[in-house]
Amino acid sequence: MTRVGLSPLAWLDTVEQQRRLAGLRRSLRTRPAVATELDLASNDYLGLSQHPAVIEGGVAALRTWGAGSTGSRLVTGNTELHEEFETALAEFVGAQAALVFSSGYTANIGAGVALSGPGSLVVSDALSHASLVDACRLSRARVVVAAHCDLDAVESALADRDEERALVITESVFSTDGALAPLRQLHEVCRRHQAILLVDEAHGLGVRGAGGRGLVHEAGLAGAPDVVITTTMSKSLGSQGGVVLGQAAVRDHLIDAARTMIFDTGLAPAPVGAALAALGVLAAEPWRAGAVIERARQLAEMCDVPETPESAVVSVILGDPESAVAAAAACLDAGVRVGCFRPPTVPAGTSRLRLTARASLTDDEMDTAREVLSAVLGAHPR
Known part of the structure; x- marks a missing residue:
């Protein structure tokens, strides 16, 4: 059968619409050389990328x-x-x-x-x-x-x-x-x-x-x-x-x-x-490893996560992808960048904010994190 006037890439439009309706559309986020927000999303656990x-x-x-x-x-x-x-x-x-x-x-x-x-x-x-x-x-x-x-x-x-x-x-x-x-x-x-x-x-x-x-x-x-x-x-x-x-x-x-x-x-x-x-x-500086986990435990306490973290990662499950995306956007608007994990990265119904601790986080930065996370999670109940 000859297909006339149909682009071989037309199926991408359908797939994109399906992803958008499911709240699973992704986009690149451009990071400036000098960040203006507090980073709780990267995997730079020891804070060494800028050392x-x-x-x-x-x-x-x-x-x-x-x-x-x-x-x-x-x-x-x-x-x-x-x-x-x-x-x-x-x-x-x-x-x-x-x-x-x-x-x-x-x-x-x-x-x-x-x-x-x-x-x-x-x-x-x-x-x-x-x-x-x-x-x-x-x-x-x-x-x-x-x-x-x-x-x-x-x-x-x-x-x-x-x-x-x-x-x-x-x-x-x-x-x-x-x-x-x-x-x-x-x-x-x-x-x-x-x-x-x-x-x-x-x-x-x-x-x-x-x-x-x-x-x-x-x-x-x-x-x-x-x-x-x-x-x-x-x-x-x-x-x-x-x-x-x-x-x-x-x-x-x-x-x-x-x-x-x-x-x-x-x-x-x-x-x-x-x-x-x-x-x-x-x-x-072997102290850096312990400092990561201590900061992670503090972040978990701020977010009322019941499990005590055993690594740099703190997972705050919100459920549906739209809630996770909205909460991550609210954090960024308030000056804190957090990760947002949705299916297929995580199982359906477990979309989440993924926070990462860093050994180099200061007490002032932790105070900022507490203020922003408390406000955002209060507005996006789990």
């Missing part, structure tokens, strides 16, 4: 190595700086080796796919980050989505498998509500069934563990041969990029098999230099 030493680390790398990495890491994109950072981060978290990717997203896909594949089983937590979900989809493995933090479901999936190899995937700190995964118990399940445990520490590094070494370290699993860590340099380290950490054999395998490393341009030197400097600040 002078971190900025200087990026500038020094830019001057030394240039603006771009010039190619994939297997061709011209690997520098001494990349390897210096990998060694420093691995030593900090207690891993044997590390490998830098261009983002946390590509690190998760690279590790998830390369450690599974056809003929293997992947068991993933139902609330795993989108990058981990995409890794499952691309793995060509048999995938079982286990109920959130359900140890029995993971045990059952592993016990019933016919596949020789198995990979269990979880976040350490879940990004939407800040809850902690039961890593020690999950690792025991994996070890009983000879499965690899892949832990995304994006929201754990810099916040949990001694001096911010992460929840894996806190759980006593640092350096375990059957544990692989992924993380990002864009949150607590205030920069950009992703990393996979584990045994040296894992690093070697990823160099051979992780397509998001092999075929991607290497991470530019400037963010590597900035992340290395941020790691130095964290090592010298």
